[in-house]
Amino acid sequence: MILGIDVGGTSAKFGIVHPDGTIKHAKRFMTAEWVDGDGFVASMTKEIGNFLKEFPSIKGVGIGWPGLISLDRKRVVLLPNIPSVKDCPIVDILKSEFPHIVFRIENDAKCAALGEYYFGKNRKNTFALLTLGTGVGGGIVLNGKLFIGGRGNATEVGHMIMSNGITLENQVGIQHLISYTKKRLLDDKGITSSLHEEEELSPKVIRDHAAKGDVLALDIFKHIGRILGEGAVNIIRVVDVNTILLGGGISGAIEFFLPEMKATIEKWLPAYYTENLYIGQASLENDAGLLGAAGLIMED
Amino acid sequence: MILGIDVGGTSAKFGIVHPDGTIKHAKRFMTAEWVDGDGFVASMTKEIGNFLKEFPSIKGVGIGWPGLISLDRKRVVLLPNIPSVKDCPIVDILKSEFPHIVFRIENDAKCAALGEYYFGKNRKNTFALLTLGTGVGGGIVLNGKLFIGGRGNATEVGHMIMSNGITLENQVGIQHLISYTKKRLLDDKGITSSLHEEEELSPKVIRDHAAKGDVLALDIFKHIGRILGEGAVNIIRVVDVNTILLGGGISGAIEFFLPEMKATIEKWLPAYYTENLYIGQASLENDAGLLGAAGLIMED
Known part of the structure; x- marks a missing residue:
């Protein structure tokens, strides 16, 4: 089972993605609430934890970001819409919290291309x-x-x-x-x-x-x-x-x-x-x- | 030992390339003479044969072309300066003539980049x-x-x-x-x-x-x-x-x-x-x- 996350300027969308390309249990969180609350990364980590608890068969989490990603695909280098997430080693942070889960990150437009590649008509x-x-x-x-x-x-x-x-x-x-x-x-x-x-x-x-x-x-x-x-x-x-x-x-x-x-x-x-x-x-x-x-x- | 060949619009340059980037035994052939003589590909094949005879330790031949190359890097798709070399399966032709030699082809501008990569200052x-x-x-x-x-x-x-x-x-x-x-x-x-x-x-x-x-x-x-x-x-x-x-x-x-x-x-x-x-x-x-x-x- 795979959890997909699409981070946008105004909201972050979560959803369980099935191999046939259907999205189940979709949830949407407002970016501003996360930023003003516990902070974006802490809030995201908490919600990922909730999903993992609810769906223990999730093996991997892929996250798309509207910004620049490091060449090794471990850090978010720059996120213009959420400036606090700058040079953030997000993969290591999530991995230390959830060691048995695979985490991958990518730029959101590149994710969209991958989406068409795997699930497009x-x-x-x-x-x-x-x-x-x-x-x-x-x-x-x-x-x-x-x-x-x-x-x-x-x-x-x-x-x-x-x-x-x-x-x-x-x-x-x-x-x-x-x-x-x-x-x-x-x-x-x-x-x-x-x-x-x-x-x-x-x-x-x-x-x-x-x-x-x-x-x-x-x-x-x-x-x-x-x-x-x-x-x-x-x-x-x-x-x-x-x-x-x-x-x-x-x-x-x-x-x-x-x-x-x-x-x-x-x-x-x-x-x-x-x-x-x-x-x-x-x-x-x-x-x-x-x-x-x-x-x-x-x-x- | 490697033989490098740089095909141009007016001439084709041959040379033995040493690992330190020096070129020895350089030779230059006029493209027009090849085209008007036995044909470009036959003439090139003959001259490659001469080099292989003179330098039996040549293991591979790399050839740069001023034109389009097939994705599998076996055919010259289009060569505007030498129109007769169009859709030519040059690697198979050379391989059937010299089975023990490795042949590789590439576009000439891409070769120049590889040259800088391997031998540039x-x-x-x-x-x-x-x-x-x-x-x-x-x-x-x-x-x-x-x-x-x-x-x-x-x-x-x-x-x-x-x-x-x-x-x-x-x-x-x-x-x-x-x-x-x-x-x-x-x-x-x-x-x-x-x-x-x-x-x-x-x-x-x-x-x-x-x-x-x-x-x-x-x-x-x-x-x-x-x-x-x-x-x-x-x-x-x-x-x-x-x-x-x-x-x-x-x-x-x-x-x-x-x-x-x-x-x-x-x-x-x-x-x-x-x-x-x-x-x-x-x-x-x-x-x-x-x-x-x-x-x-x-x-x-």
């Missing part, structure tokens, strides 16, 4: 996963092995510089997409777009207008497609994958940005890279990180 | 090598292992798209540097640059003027530094290395472009990546490829 041995949320994260699996790079924190693809001098994340991240849409609406002097009627913008709202044929909404996704295409080109040139999976909020609009994304890739890459290129939606949505954290234990 | 376990020549090639070693990516042809870093919508190679490659310099000279209406006096431009000529304090030449290297800095940022984000080695013609001007390259990197990357970042010249120059080809045999 469209399993591939070699692929890059881009999670398009508030931030843009990346996880890459190469021939069945999670790629962590030379010092352990590779595939931070959201921070690549794109062709207009702005990073991928600062254009495709949800807030940036909304800012860009507002700017485009201000420029839309003819007031032709039905998006003007919306009080609150979100990827879903913009997508709904694109689905109704709104020209501005369609053009915004064309812009997103071009940026994602350029990002894919750079990723493919550096790590040579021919499957790109897209997860997170904006990926739901894939039908509207995929044509331009593909056209951009075709423009920049020769046949070797594009011949069998597959770009599609990731299948696990919000559970990818927790499932992938459990996957860390399956990796052994 | 400033050996590191984890680094990216950029070769700044007519083209811009890349080879990356991660924790002592050459990185070939998911499908075998990773680290084509010269073809990443930079912040002005042009690839790294199409700005930093020698011909592009010269074109850029000519354009800047045309714009230099005040005729203040001493570069106007030169009949023929080359990286060395531009560097010499920069060394004399020519403002335009210095500004050109500043431009190069910014582009290389952006390239380094994207590479570092994707593969997480903290050593960048620069080889090839333009790397001789490193003192003039390094400050801007570093400033660009500092602008885009947080402390984790920059704290112990080292950027320096590669040490092997033109022999890197041949030495690295021999390194393929040492890898076992």
